[in-house]
Amino acid sequence: MNLLHLSNVQRTYNANSSHPVYALKNISFDVNPGEYIAIMGESGAGKSTLLNIIATLEKATAGEVLLNSQNLNKLTPDEAAKYRREHLGFIFQHFNLLDTLSNRDNIYLPLVLAKVPVAEMDKRIKPLASALGINKIIDRYPTEISGGQQQRIAIARALITQPDLLLADEPTGALDSNTSKEILNLFDTVNHNGQTIIMVTHSAAAASHAKRTLFIKDGKIYHELFRGNESLKDYQEQISNTMMTLTNGGE
Numbered sequence: 001m002n003l004l005h006l007s008n009v010q011r012t013y014n015a016n017s018s019h020p021v022y023a024l025k026n027i028s029f030d031v032n033p034g035e036y037i038a039i040m041g042e043s044g045a046g047k048s049t050l051l052n053i054i055a056t057l058e059k060a061t062a063g064e065v066l067l068n069s070q071n072l073n074k075l076t077p078d079e080a081a082k083y084r085r086e087h088l089g090f091i092f093q094h095f096n097l098l099d100t101l102s103n104r105d106n107i108y109l110p111l112v113l114a115k116v117p118v119a120e121m122d123k124r125i126k127p128l129a130s131a132l133g134i135n136k137i138i139d140r141y142p143t144e145i146s147g148g149q150q151q152r153i154a155i156a157r158a159l160i161t162q163p164d165l166l167l168a169d170e171p172t173g174a175l176d177s178n179t180s181k182e183i184l185n186l187f188d189t190v191n192h193n194g195q196t197i198i199m200v201t202h203s204a205a206a207a208s209h210a211k212r213t214l215f216i217k218d219g220k221i222y223h224e225l226f227r228g229n230e231s232l233k234d235y236q237e238q239i240s241n242t243m244m245t246l247t248n249g250g251e
């Protein structure tokens with residue numbers, strides 16, 4: 001069964017004004033458990049709107065969004081907050097760690113909010129810290145570590161709740177190319193271990209790590225590419241070429 005199902009999703013801003021914005025016009029796609037999907041498109045294409053709808057931060061104006069068969073459009077604000085805590089992990093471009101908390105406490109924060117016992121938190125952090133290479137920095141503070149290390153802490157924070165779906169918004173946007181590669185390799189490992197990922201990115205290099213890339217143009221799905229058995233390099237070139245065609249108005 002699909003993990004996520006979107007059918008005919010639309011999002012209109014300022015619907016009753018003289019200048020309505022049709023941010024999403026008709027988006028339909030399914031995500032199976034274990035998939036790794038990149039979403040690309042030019043600035044203003046509707047990527048963040050789409051991610052926000054899947055994240056229950058915004059509601060679709062029309063259409064259906066189901067996660068594990070639950071209709072996200074029907075959630076009250078309290079139910080949406082609970083749904084986010086229980087089912088989603090978030091990774092942001094600027095890490096969004098709290099500087100006043102140690103790295104460990106940043107990672108524990110979603111479990112604290114969910115009232116998980118400390119013994120369970122300690123148990124969950126061990127394999128994650130080893131897999132993410134953060135054992136040595138875990139008791140420092142976010143201001144005392146590099147950007148790439150901060151993103152590793154943020155990944156741990158997103159994964160410690162064992163989410164059904166990991167949503168990443170430009171996760172390498174604030175990192176240099178070598179650090180980006182390290183983070184993307186970590187995403188590969190996390191996905192290889194079964195984690196479903198949806199990542200919005202402007203970077204063809206980042207998207208080439210995903211198994212499938214959806215290209216959004218003017219609020220619609222313009223094209224879709226599957227990595228298959230292609231090398232990262234060849235697939236990245238294919239993604240860049242598709243973006244170039246899309247930007248130049250090609251069909």
Ligand SMILES: Nc1ncnc2c1ncn2[C@@H]1O[C@H](COP(=O)(O)OP(=O)(O)OP(=O)(O)O)[C@@H](O)[C@H]1O
Pocket residue numbers: 013014021022023041042043044045046047048049050
């Ligand atoms: N709150 C809002 N009110 C009105 N229009 C909005 C609002 N949020 C987004 N839009 C418009 O909806 C369209 C899609 O925006 P969105 O932020 O989803 O694009 P994006 O692909 O994420 O762009 P970027 O890559 O620059 O982040 C744009 O035309 C944008 O101006």
